[in-house]
Amino acid sequence: MDRRSFLKTAATIGATTLPIKKLKAEESEEKKEFFGVLVDTTRCIGCRSCEVACSEAHDNYVPDIENDNALENVRTTSEKQWTVVNRFETGKGEVFVKRQCMHCWQPACTAACLTNAMFKTKDGPVTWNGDKCMGCRYCMVSCPYDVPKFEYFDWNPKIQKCNMCFERLQQGKKPACVEACPTDTLMFGMKRELLEIARHRVYNYPEKYVHQIYGEYEVGGTGWLYLSSVPFEQIGFRTDLGTTPYPEYTKEFLISVPLVLFAIPAFLLGLNLLTDRKKELNEKGGEK
Amino acid sequence: MNNTAVIVGEFKRFIKFFISELKPRGKWLTPFNVISIPIIILGIIILYIRFTQGLGSVTNLSQQFPWGFWIGFDVVTGVAFAGGAYVITFVVYVMRVEKYHSIVRVTVLNGLLAYIFYAGALVLDLGRPWNIINPIIGNSFGYNSVLFLVSWHFLLYMIAEFVEFSPVIAEWAHWPKVRKFLTALTLGAVIFGITLSMLHQSGLGALFLMAKPKIHPLWYSEFIPLLFFVSSIFAGLSMIIFEGTISHRVFRNLIGEKSHHSHEQIILGLGKGAAIAMFVYYFFQALIFIHQEHWALINDFWGYWYLIEIIGFVLIPCFMFAYAVRNRSMGIIKIASVLALVGIVMNRLNVSVIAFNWDAVNKYYPSWQEIVVTLMVVFSEIWVFRWIVTRMPVFNKEK
Numbered sequence: 001m002d003r004r005s006f007l008k009t010a011a012t013i014g015a016t017t018l019p020i021k022k023l024k025a026e027e028s029e030e031k032k033e034f035f036g037v038l039v040d041t042t043r044c045i046g047c048r049s050c051e052v053a054c055s056e057a058h059d060n061y062v063p064d065i066e067n068d069n070a071l072e073n074v075r076t077t078s079e080k081q082w083t084v085v086n087r088f089e090t091g092k093g094e095v096f097v098k099r100q101c102m103h104c105w106q107p108a109c110t111a112a113c114l115t116n117a118m119f120k121t122k123d124g125p126v127t128w129n130g131d132k133c134m135g136c137r138y139c140m141v142s143c144p145y146d147v148p149k150f151e152y153f154d155w156n157p158k159i160q161k162c163n164m165c166f167e168r169l170q171q172g173k174k175p176a177c178v179e180a181c182p183t184d185t186l187m188f189g190m191k192r193e194l195l196e197i198a199r200h201r202v203y204n205y206p207e208k209y210v211h212q213i214y215g216e217y218e219v220g221g222t223g224w225l226y227l228s229s230v231p232f233e234q235i236g237f238r239t240d241l242g243t244t245p246y247p248e249y250t251k252e253f254l255i256s257v258p259l260v261l262f263a264i265p266a267f268l269l270g271l272n273l274l275t276d277r278k279k280e281l282n283e284k285g286g287e288k
Numbered sequence: 289m290n291n292t293a294v295i296v297g298e299f300k301r302f303i304k305f306f307i308s309e310l311k312p313r314g315k316w317l318t319p320f321n322v323i324s325i326p327i328i329i330l331g332i333i334i335l336y337i338r339f340t341q342g343l344g345s346v347t348n349l350s351q352q353f354p355w356g357f358w359i360g361f362d363v364v365t366g367v368a369f370a371g372g373a374y375v376i377t378f379v380v381y382v383m384r385v386e387k388y389h390s391i392v393r394v395t396v397l398n399g400l401l402a403y404i405f406y407a408g409a410l411v412l413d414l415g416r417p418w419n420i421i422n423p424i425i426g427n428s429f430g431y432n433s434v435l436f437l438v439s440w441h442f443l444l445y446m447i448a449e450f451v452e453f454s455p456v457i458a459e460w461a462h463w464p465k466v467r468k469f470l471t472a473l474t475l476g477a478v479i480f481g482i483t484l485s486m487l488h489q490s491g492l493g494a495l496f497l498m499a500k501p502k503i504h505p506l507w508y509s510e511f512i513p514l515l516f517f518v519s520s521i522f523a524g525l526s527m528i529i530f531e532g533t534i535s536h537r538v539f540r541n542l543i544g545e546k547s548h549h550s551h552e553q554i555i556l557g558l559g560k561g562a563a564i565a566m567f568v569y570y571f572f573q574a575l576i577f578i579h580q581e582h583w584a585l586i587n588d589f590w591g592y593w594y595l596i597e598i599i600g601f602v603l604i605p606c607f608m609f610a611y612a613v614r615n616r617s618m619g620i621i622k623i624a625s626v627l628a629l630v631g632i633v634m635n636r637l638n639v640s641v642i643a644f645n646w647d648a649v650n651k652y653y654p655s656w657q658e659i660v661v662t663l664m665v666v667f668s669e670i671w672v673f674r675w676i677v678t679r680m681p682v683f684n685k686e687k
Contacts, residue, residue: 076351079351108498110432111433111498112433112434112498114435114439115419115423115428115430131419134414134417134419134420135414135416136410136413136414136415137415138435140351140354141495141496141499144500144501146351146352150343150354150415152345152347152349153344153345154342155340157343157415157416238501240501241501246498247432249498249500249510250434250497253490253491253513254432254434257437257487260486260487261483261487265479265480265483268483271382271383272382275382275383275384276384279384
């Protein structure tokens with residue numbers, strides 16, 4: 001390989017690694033203040049006002065809460081409904097649990113998204129931008145809570161998920177579900193303050209609550225926090241997800257990429273020159 | 289001025305030549321044509337429905353299984369099968385092992401077409417494919433995404449492979465000067481291509497790192513990228529053996545006497561490489577299994593399924609390769625390569641589809657439409673392959 005083609009290779013490699021050096025160095029501790037919502041499941045009466053308010057605020061399918069008997073089954077959020085309330089029979093009686101996007105502190109979906117269509121805004125909501133999304137559904141593969149939902153029966157499909165009423169927050173309003181809740185099950189605020197309130201309740205009423213705030217540490221911490229009277233696995237939560245933020249799982253691989261991009265071509269070039277030298281020596285030996 | 293006239297004249301000549309080359313040659317009613325043409329037509333109809341009524345109209349994909357057969361087989365498995373190109377270019381251009389020079393062109397062509405068709409099949413699966421330019425033109429770079437890296441590397445690797453193959457095109461078009469220039473780029477493209485391959489072969493595995501709670505623990509480990517990379521080596525080698533065996537029958541008249549004789553030597557060499565790569569892969573798998581203390585998981589359906597994959601389709605073909613190389617048995621090498629390829633299909637589908645949400649109530653099975661479209665992709669690739677090898681100097685014709 002002559003010098004010209006070497007420089008050419010080096011230049012191309014340099015050009016392709018440039019974007020990678022911008023790899024975000026995530027902070028190991030949560031410093032910035034985010035909005036969040038505290039869900040006290042002991043207060044929820046299963047009226048499903050939040051489901052209606054959410055769908056009305058986002059032009060989604062509005063459930064007929066009087067007649068559809070939806071509480072008979074455990075449901076998941078769908079491409080038509082960003083939030084659902086489920087009923088669980090537990091040792092402490094009926095427990096109602098509202099589910100929606102958890103708005104993780106370090107979301108797997110935004111780390112998965114190759115177009116930044118899935119985006120964590122600076123206030124905390126994780127939002128989706130249709131002008132950027134190419135519909136690869138990698139966010140759905142990555143999300144530990146299976147939150148993003150895809151419109152499979154549309155030629156121009158959207159990813160549907162709770163956006164914590166991002167557009168209402170900008171107007172200084174609370175999320176629609178929080179405003180609609182008649183029992184103060186949902187409390188909107190800064191996550192730090194919500195955590196204090198949650199701890200306060202757990203300490204003051206130790207017989208009423210299990211001593212865990214779901215979302216304090218799970219998958220690195222989430223914007224939505226839950227309190228419960230029974231262990232969380234009994235009310236439909238996965239408790240095996242760990243406390244590591246999900247983007248951490250691919251971080252090592254991504255860090256190794258620029259190293260490989262520089263080290264391997266150098267190694268291969270060296271190897272190539274070495275084999276050439278061998279051939280030369282063989283030829284010389286043959287002449288003798 | 290004179291120069292431009294020459295270029296324009298040459299270009300006109302090439303267009304004429306290209307159109308004359310486009311005309312079909314040979315018999316029309318071959319068994320392959322009879323099977324492939326209806327399937328390709330049916331596939332195009334299915335794709336029309338898919339692009340007008342949404343992915344759900346023809347696929348069995350669901351909210352729980354966002355990635356199905358098109359990603360798991362066409363893209364993830366297809367790209368592993370195309371690994372032969374970077375292995376062979378490494379051996380021939382970097383290590384300068386001249387023995388394999390006669391298969392470089394056909395292997396690179398296979399790799400290039402595999403990327404165009406199988407990685408290209410990714411577009412069929414995208415919900416909003418018109419936005420595919422976003423991560424490329426730079427208005428929204430998701431640097432933190434493994435998929436960003438993989439898609440960029442697909443694109444760059446296709447360019448690198450095209451540069452590696454381009455001297456053949458120049459030779460076919462009778463452009464000796466262009467050919468000389470393009471040949472000078474080969475080593476650069478090869479080195480760049482090998483590096484990209486290492487990264488995106490492992491990157492395809494890294495895609496699944498964030499699906500930790502969804503993949504059965506026997507198939508999930510933090511070493512998926514490494515496993516995907518090592519297995520792409522023997523996947524590629526086995527594919528060259530498998531595909532070479534067929535090519536040597538089907539395109540018999542295109543291949544010179546000399547290549548027919550050296551073919552056996554080449555296959556034995558590839559078999560040896562595959563045996564070593566497979567043993568390393570098996571060793572990694574065993575290490576991961578022991579370190580993660582997976583003994584408790586082995587005594588149910590998933591445990592047996594895992595053992596079938598690792599013992600039946602990695603360890604056994606590995607020993608078959610080793611035995612066949614020692615005893616110079618071409619038959620056993622061919623069987624081993626088929627087993628190894630089946631093992632790769634199993635492994636890639638296990639990680640991406642089968643052991644993904646393994647405990648789901650409504651499991652995913654591909655619809656017949658998904659399978660027809662996959663066959664369409666494979667058949668179209670073979671059509672293009674056949675067109676190129678019957679016209680361009682891909683095979684070595686030396687007597």
